[in-house]
Amino acid sequence: MKILKKALVASAILSAFATQAATVSSTPLKLSSEGVAAKVSATATTLTFDIVVDKNHPAASTITLDFDKNVEFFTSKLNCSSGSVTQVVGGGKAYCGDIGFNYGTGSFTFDNVVVTDGNATKGETDKITFDVNLGNALSADSAFRVILGKHDFAVAPNTGTDAILVSGASNLAYSSAKSDKTAIETGTGVIAQEVSQYGFVVTADLDGVIEREQQKSWVLNDVTQTKDSLGFTVSNDETLGLAILGSKIDVTFDGNFKDVTSFTSVAMNSIGTVAASDKKVVVELADSDMTGKAVVKTAIDFTNGTAVIPVTGDVSAKAVVVSESGTGTLPTGGLVIASSVDAGKWELDATVINVPYFPVLYTGTSTSVHFANESKKEADVIVTAIDNNGTEYGPLNLGSKLAAKTVTKVKQTDIATLFKIDTATKLSVTFNIDADKGDVNAYATVQSADGRSEVSTSQQRK
Numbered sequence: 001m002k003i004l005k006k007a008l009v010a011s012a013i014l015s016a017f018a019t020q021a022a023t024v025s026s027t028p029l030k031l032s033s034e035g036v037a038a039k040v041s042a043t044a045t046t047l048t049f050d051i052v053v054d055k056n057h058p059a060a061s062t063i064t065l066d067f068d069k070n071v072e073f074f075t076s077k078l079n080c081s082s083g084s085v086t087q088v089v090g091g092g093k094a095y096c097g098d099i100g101f102n103y104g105t106g107s108f109t110f111d112n113v114v115v116t117d118g119n120a121t122k123g124e125t126d127k128i129t130f131d132v133n134l135g136n137a138l139s140a141d142s143a144f145r146v147i148l149g150k151h152d153f154a155v156a157p158n159t160g161t162d163a164i165l166v167s168g169a170s171n172l173a174y175s176s177a178k179s180d181k182t183a184i185e186t187g188t189g190v191i192a193q194e195v196s197q198y199g200f201v202v203t204a205d206l207d208g209v210i211e212r213e214q215q216k217s218w219v220l221n222d223v224t225q226t227k228d229s230l231g232f233t234v235s236n237d238e239t240l241g242l243a244i245l246g247s248k249i250d251v252t253f254d255g256n257f258k259d260v261t262s263f264t265s266v267a268m269n270s271i272g273t274v275a276a277s278d279k280k281v282v283v284e285l286a287d288s289d290m291t292g293k294a295v296v297k298t299a300i301d302f303t304n305g306t307a308v309i310p311v312t313g314d315v316s317a318k319a320v321v322v323s324e325s326g327t328g329t330l331p332t333g334g335l336v337i338a339s340s341v342d343a344g345k346w347e348l349d350a351t352v353i354n355v356p357y358f359p360v361l362y363t364g365t366s367t368s369v370h371f372a373n374e375s376k377k378e379a380d381v382i383v384t385a386i387d388n389n390g391t392e393y394g395p396l397n398l399g400s401k402l403a404a405k406t407v408t409k410v411k412q413t414d415i416a417t418l419f420k421i422d423t424a425t426k427l428s429v430t431f432n433i434d435a436d437k438g439d440v441n442a443y444a445t446v447q448s449a450d451g452r453s454e455v456s457t458s459q460q461r462k
Contacts, residue, residue, distance in 0.1 A: 022174045023052040024189025029166055032197035034321075034335060035242035036168045038328025042242060044074040044162035046149025047191055051174060054187075057138035060179040063110075065128045065146070070168040070192065073126050077115040078148060078163050085111045085130070093153040098160040099128070100151030106142050109133040166241065169194045197237050197244060198337040200251070200319040204231030204299060205344025206312065212350040212382060212432050215308045215395065219349055227265075230343060231299040234319060236290040246325025247290050250334075251283040253300075253343055255315035265303035271296055287325070308395075311348055317341040350382070350432040354458035355444045358385075358427040360412040366447045367412040369431075369457075373402040375439040382432040383418060393419040395432070402433065402440060 026049035032040070057063070079097035087094045087109055094101045096113045103109065112131040118124030128148075132138045147153075149163045170192040176184040208218035208228035218225040236247055258278045260266065266274050266281075271289060275282045281300065289296055321335040358367050373379055378401040384394035396418055402408045415429060416422070433440050444455040 022054055022176070022185050022187030023050075024172050024174050024187050024191075025050050025052070026172075026189060026191050028190045029192040030240050031166065031168065031192055031194050032237070032240040032243045033194035034197045035240070035244050035328055036194055038244055038324075038330060038335070040242040040244060040328040042072075042165040042167045044149075045164055045166060045241065046147065046151075046160070046162050047071075047164050047166070048145065048147045049172060049189060049191055050143055050145050051187070052141070052143040053138060053176070053185065054140060055185045056140050057132050057176055057184055058178055059132050059134045059137050061132045061138065061184060062129055062177055062179070063132070064175045064177075066173040066175070067126045068170050068173075069120070069123075069125055070166060070170040071126060072120060072165040072167070073115065073117050074163045074165050075161065077117060078128075079161070080113050080115055083111075083113045085109070085113060088153055091153070095151060095153040095160070098149055098151075098163040100145075100147035100153045100160060102145035102147070102153075104143060104145075106138075106144065107136040108138045108142065108144075109135070110144075166192045168192070168242075192241075195240065197240055198247075198249075198319070198321070199235035200232065200317075200338040200341065202230075202232050202317055202341055202343045203297070204229055205342070206230050206315055206346055207344050208302075208309070208346045209349045210309045210311065210346055212348050212434060213395075213397075215348070216306065217304045218309070218346075227301055227303045228346070229299045229301050230315075231297075232317065232343075233295065233297045234285060234290070234337075235295045237293050238291060239293050243327075244321065244324050244330075244335075245327045246287045246323075247321050248287050248323045249285040249290060249337070250320050250322050251285065252318045252320070253281045253283075253315050254279065254318070255312035255343075255345065256310045257281055257312065258310045259307040260302070260310065262305060262307040263302055264305040265301055267301045269298045269301070271298045274300060309346060311352070312346045314345050315343040317343040348432055349434075351435045351437055351440050352430060352432055352458070353440075353442045354428065354430045355442070355455055356428045356458070357446070357455050358412070358415065358429045358444070359446065360416045360421060360425055360427060362424045364448055367445070368447075369410050369429075369442055369444040371402050371408045371410065371431075371433075372441045372443075373404055373406055373408065373435070373439065374441070375435060376404050378402060378404050379440055380434040383415070383429060384432070385415070385419060385427045385429045387428075388426040393421075393427075398431075402435075 085094045085096045092103045110130045111133045114129045116127045118126045151160045172191045174187040211219045261276045272285045318339040319337040381398035382395045
């Protein structure tokens with residue numbers, strides 16, 4: 001029991017020490033994470049941060065500020081080669097070249113600044129040390145501010161210059177020791193953080209339901225729709241540190257867009273240009289659209305014309321920075337901002353079942369498909385097909401409906417007659433059925449002298 005009590009006491013003491021640490025706080029520099037990855041060259045900046053000490057720092061104590069590998073001093077020794085700190089009379093401020101101190105209402109002062117400009121090629125990091133001046137100590141809970149770079153603590157030419165290069169997310173380590181080298185306390189704080197420069201989101205999915213008979217317009221609640229819009233937003237913040245500049249961004253929507261260019265309007269609301277093909281629609285945003293802190297909210301407006309509206313399948317979006325002004329190095333193929341973003345789809349207002357192998361009029365062969373209509377209402381059927389020679393057929397109405405609560409057989413001769421086929425032909429046949437999903441199911445077979453074989457339908461393959 002005594003051992004346990006001793007352990008608890010020791011643990012409590014360690015916990016007390018663990019909570020006694022200097023606090024390093026700042027408004028971190030915000031850097032472009034994409035710019036960091038693209039190795040955009042850092043430019044000189046100013047760092048400002050506050051230190052709150054938790055313990056007493058006697059006069060002649062030494063404070064050390066250790067920077068990590070992502071921070072480099074721009075000018076030699078931050079233009080503080082003398083190490084002597086000039087106190088601003090009555091202002092609670094002081095400076096040594098490009099290094100400024102703000103004591104607030106504190107009665108302490110600093111002196112003997114030493115700047116160590118480490119050799120980055122050898123893995124050395126930079127640091128700054130300074131002493132608590134003889135006289136008033138730096139008491140517990142006191143705070144002071146450090147400005148590395150531009151400050152207004154003295155008249156020109158002693159107002160500092162941007163003197164720090166920051167090449168990525170960075171933390172600052174604080175430590176202090178008495179004159180006899182006995183440690184006082186430590187602390188850490190964030191002085192720079194990486195955030196994404198770019199953003200992309202689909203704000204309005206493609207959700208048009210294609211009218212099933214003519215397939216040249218969309219319907220919603222039995223009302224014909226003349227337009228479907230695909231909305232999206234692209235953002236680019238060039239105000240971040242290490243930002244990639246001059247970004248040209250392509251937004252690509254992948255799906256089945258066959259004949260989309262024959263629509264009467266493919267417009268970008270006057271932003272960017274659109275290129276369309278059977279497999280994709282590409283919106284090209286010029287760098288002039290994306291300067292500064294840009295947020296481009298726009299839409300592609302599709303207006304139906306004379307073409308049959310394609311069933312797109314699931315449309316996915318991708319946004320890529322394809323070029324920039326030379327500030328960084330983009331990956332091969334461009335910098336991907338977002339990929340595989342769901343952008344909706346166009347689908348028929350019907351149950352669609354494809355039978356990929358449907359031979360007709362072959363001697364000794366009989367092909368058929370059985371439809372089981374489980375619903376309480378009859379269902380109309382529109383039929384399309386392609387053959388082994390690349391010929392397209394339909395869309396045509398089957399000419400008879402699937403009776404409610406009934407199994408209906410559609411024979412090869414029915415299809416051959418419908419499409420006016422009079423020679424042996426291999427077809428892939430698609431049935432667009434005016435029924436809700438699951439109401440109608442299909443079973444296709446091919447029968448010959450060798451027996452009967454089932455043909456897997458798209459419904460079975462899901």
